[in-house]
Amino acid sequence: MANAAAHLRPILATAYYTGMRKREITTLTWDKIDFKARVIRLEAADTKDREKRTVPICDPLMEELQVIPRGIHGLVFRYLGKGVGDIETAMETACKKAKIKYGRFVKGGFVFHDLRHTFNTNMRKAGVAESVIMDITGHSTRAMFDRYNTVDESDRNQAIGQFKAFLEKS
Numbered sequence: 001m002a003n004a005a006a007h008l009r010p011i012l013a014t015a016y017y018t019g020m021r022k023r024e025i026t027t028l029t030w031d032k033i034d035f036k037a038r039v040i041r042l043e044a045a046d047t048k049d050r051e052k053r054t055v056p057i058c059d060p061l062m063e064e065l066q067v068i069p070r071g072i073h074g075l076v077f078r079y080l081g082k083g084v085g086d087i088e089t090a091m092e093t094a095c096k097k098a099k100i101k102y103g104r105f106v107k108g109g110f111v112f113h114d115l116r117h118t119f120n121t122n123m124r125k126a127g128v129a130e131s132v133i134m135d136i137t138g139h140s141t142r143a144m145f146d147r148y149n150t151v152d153e154s155d156r157n158q159a160i161g162q163f164k165a166f167l168e169k170s
Contacts, residue, residue, distance in 0.1 A: 003097035007079040008090040010064045014077075015112065017061040019119030019137040021048060022112050026084050029074035033057075033065065053138050087112065120148040125155070 001009055014025045024046055033040055040055040047053055057065065068076060075083045095102035095110055103109040116137070123133045130145060139145045 004094040005090045007077070007084065008087060008094060010068055011077050011084065011087060012115065013061055013064045015115035016118060017058050018055045019116050019123075019133075020055060021116065022087070023048070026077060026087070028076045030070060030076055031074060033076065035062070035066070038062065047138055049138055049140065051138060051140075053136070055136055117148050117150060120145065121150045121152075124149055 001012055004012055011025055014020060014028075015022070018025075018040065020028075020040070020042075024042060027046065028040070032042060032046070035057075038057045040057060042053045042055065044050045044052050065076070077084045091112060092102050101107070101109040102111070104111050120133055120137060120139075123136075124130065130142075130149075134140070134142075134145050137145075137148070139148065
């Protein structure tokens with residue numbers, strides 16, 4: 001985030017804190033954001049699977065969104081007075097500055113869609129019920145949720161700690 005261009009930061013924050021898809025974010029309009037209810041309401045036409053979705057807004061994202069100037073045009077995210085279309089150049093530049101490999105075909109390379117995976121994994125690690133995560137992200141099948149949920153070393157370490165505690169109680 002610290003290495004991202006100013007117009008890219010709120011887009012990255014939205015992806016990180018909501019798990020929304022890139023197109024859902026870059027085409028987001030102000031009328032979809034309900035600051036009072038702290039949600040983003042996506043219509044069926046806004047989503048890949050053509051199903052309405054309500055996405056909660058956490059405090060850090062609320063702070064990001066509230067400082068974005070409201071233009072006369074409805075799009076939330078803008079660059080040089082126009083809607084943000086392609087963010088690949090800005091992503092590549094930010095990754096280069098941060099010394100992060102970038103690109104889908106680069107081993108270990110970061111891509112925007114990784115933020116959707118990160119959201120799913122972080123929500124699960126936070127103890128959020130999988131059905132709720134699936135509702136927020138729009139995953140309609142368990143198989144798709146599993147594809148986005150990453151089990152890592154910290155999960156395995158936590159599991160063995162829980163197992164140890166169970167054995168000690170037994």
